[in-house]
Every structure is written in structure tokens, then in C-alpha cells.
Amino acid sequence: MKEKWDAVIVPGGYAPDKIRRYPEMLKIVRETFDSGAVVASICHGPWVLASAGVLKGKNLTRVIAIKDDVENAGGKYLDMEVVVDGNLITSRRPSDLPAFMKAVIKAMEKK
Secondary structure, eight states: OOSOOSEEEEOOTTHHHHHTTOHHHHHHHHHHHHTTOEEEEETTTHHHHHHHTOOTTOEEOOOGGGHHHHHHTTOEEOOSSEEEETTEEEESSGGGHHHHHHHHHHHHHHO
């Protein structure tokens, strides 16, 4: 990877369905994750994480609509407003944003 990222935050909504179609974006997510930097996503964001191959054996949360995608990628669903598993931070929906952003900020402060 030419760039070193301190964090990657994948948005929610249907943007992740477009983002995951670009191999270079998946490479950024995978290499950032593998480097130990923060990778965070909310709502439909774990679509990108699944496509990047970083969910196997990870605890996370997500919007209900992508349940099968997350499980098929090896992720374990926890129904919580925010889940932190190592350098992976996930949340379910916009109403979880306060807890999500607190977790992201806390993780970034440790870096």
C-alpha cells in the first residue's frame, strides 16, 4: 500500500454496495485492517468488510438487512449499539452514532 491510513470509516446506507465493487477500495480496507489501524463501519458498512475479507472470526454488529452477508463472511453478530473487536468497530444504525463515534475517537486516541 502506498498510503498509510490511521483509520478507515465505511459509511452506511447503500454507498457500501457501490464501494465494495472497487478492488482498490477493498485493498485499502484490508491493508488498513491488517496493519492494526482502526477500521470502522455502521449500518450497511460491513458489506465492504465482508468483501474485503476481514470478518472471519470477528464479533460485530450491523443492520439486519445484511445478516446473511456478514454470517457468510464468518462474522459473529452481536445486537449492540457498538461492538469493538480489536481494531474493528461496528454499529447498527444512525441512532447508534453517538456510541459509534465515541468508540472511534477512543480507539484513535490510543494510536
